[in-house]
Amino acid sequence: MADIAVTLADKRGTLPADDKLGFGKIFTDHMFVMDYETGKGWFDARIVPYGDFDISPAAMVLHYGQAIFEGMKAFRTEDNRIVVYRPVDHLKRFNNSADILSIPQMDVDLLHAGLNKLIEIDKDWVPQSLGTSLYIRPFVISVDPFVGVKVADEYKLLIILSPVGAYYASGFKPVKIKVEEHFVRAVKGGLGEAKTPANYAASLKASEEAQKEGYTQVLWLDALEQKYIEEVGTMNIFFKIDDEIITPELNGSILNGITRRSVIQVAQDWGLKVTERRISIDEVYAVHAEGRLQEVFGSGTAAVISPVGELSWKGKNIVINNNQTGATSQKLFDYITSIQQGRVADKFGWIGEVTKI
């Protein structure tokens, strides 16, 4: 494996108090960087002080969006170990996104080693109190200074770290979600399965409108018929109907969420019936009318589990479980966060220890 050169920052910053962390605004002292050139492959893996870098105004990513990213988290356990949640699964998905965007494959072992080394160096930035974590953002951008549409020949990979506060600082609060009728996020044959800037750019207008109307996020329907449920803005979605857990099947336009996988595996381990299938918004409204819709919740890296208390579709609102967090949502949240924070045994092998250097 390639060596990872380390250049330490002259000055170290300080982790703010847990209630000052917020999300995505504070960054640690160092970052991991690696470059790629056609014919040379990925090279010069290194850890350097966190900071701005030079970019050409003609850099391809700024014009044609060839880029990918990942999002995962590290936690400080009660016994003061630092662990990463499903790092290899995230890095494998990073390579899957790379394939969809015609970006060269990366060495997962090298990235994993680089990530662990980076976290070890910035370990004082990992907060400890319940719900806090160190958010990890690996990303690749195309940087050739060339104004023309093509697959790039030069890329830059970075991993940056951001300590984040508790998502539910004042306890679980079920969210209001707007079922989007006009805009679409992704379509079969498009980029929906990739974690790539394009999918998020496509969501901005709808999210902005939904937020103005008082909703937290939008629930996307399929692009073809505007009928089948796909995913929420930054989460996959689950429905509990007649004690069965149902989630939209992976179809090429839905993100293959890592927390989605965790929810499915845990629920099955608990003996619950879990089904991945097409589910229409009509069906959700119909089973709600019949009193059979027990819970709705989202799954994602940021929130882990996010109970949905209200859905709005074509001006018709339905309230789920009296706008209270359901038992299964709560139990999944408690269990998965307990694994992440090392409070229960890691029976699924999801936890990556940050190796000491």
Place this chain on the structure above:
Amino acid sequence: MADIAVTLADKRGTLPADDKLGFGKIFTDHMFVMDYETGKGWFDARIVPYGDFDISPAAMVLHYGQAIFEGMKAFRTEDNRIVVYRPVDHLKRFNNSADILSIPQMDVDLLHAGLNKLIEIDKDWVPQSLGTSLYIRPFVISVDPFVGVKVADEYKLLIILSPVGAYYASGFKPVKIKVEEHFVRAVKGGLGEAKTPANYAASLKASEEAQKEGYTQVLWLDALEQKYIEEVGTMNIFFKIDDEIITPELNGSILNGITRRSVIQVAQDWGLKVTERRISIDEVYAVHAEGRLQEVFGSGTAAVISPVGELSWKGKNIVINNNQTGATSQKLFDYITSIQQGRVADKFGWIGEVTKI
């Protein structure tokens, strides 16, 4: 109107020989820059030496793709004037793309003045020989250092200039186009009408595969039925059938091309029947079989007109007009390029003179 501060470069570069220009690789000595912050609006319009700039690794554009661009051209006329082709139409479309991406509106007059001033300063970079031009790339990127999906609060606008060689250095050559069956570029309710990186990121995989198979570009079908013709990779498309010019109607997922508009206006001015309507790939193949498909050509800023000599769809190839440039394609190319280069009167009011400073 805001002042535009100018900082001149210490050293000037030299315009390469026309046959060394290529496309999108060479940039002039200066660029136009302007910043935006919520609450402050657009500010600090300035012309500075062309060069790399600092960007935060957390800059939103690198993660969530909130960005737009334009592409237009300046020409040096035979009598040594420098003119820009439809600058105000391009800048208005820039604002339309901004709206779709939730980016704040820009002052078209200010941008136009800034563009003219920039070109005047770098006027020695405008090549003169037939087919050459100065390609103009205005773009806006979101630059807040924030890792979370939202509409940004900070933007940077740049205009960069690139002298480009003749698109058809060795004369018109009809291209081979692959009709895409698997991938889709955009869908109604998506970003297809905007000039935004996301649409081009979505095209990379299909274009790469088509090029490996020997095709120049792909022709996109609609995302819903994979039946109706949308546009080619970087061009709109026209069909001449029974002496009628037919092009797909604007439907929200097709780019509202400026050259497309010029073609429609010129053809109508010539008394040709021009129809904007849905047209299916089946219809194109059917009229070809009946000997009624006279010409196929693309329209775009880079090529102006690009005759299509061959289409391939589901393994069935059709050759159009014996793989020769059709009379209408040739006449449109000659006429529009003559207007651009000041060789015929600008009867449509498309030409913007670069004002002397």
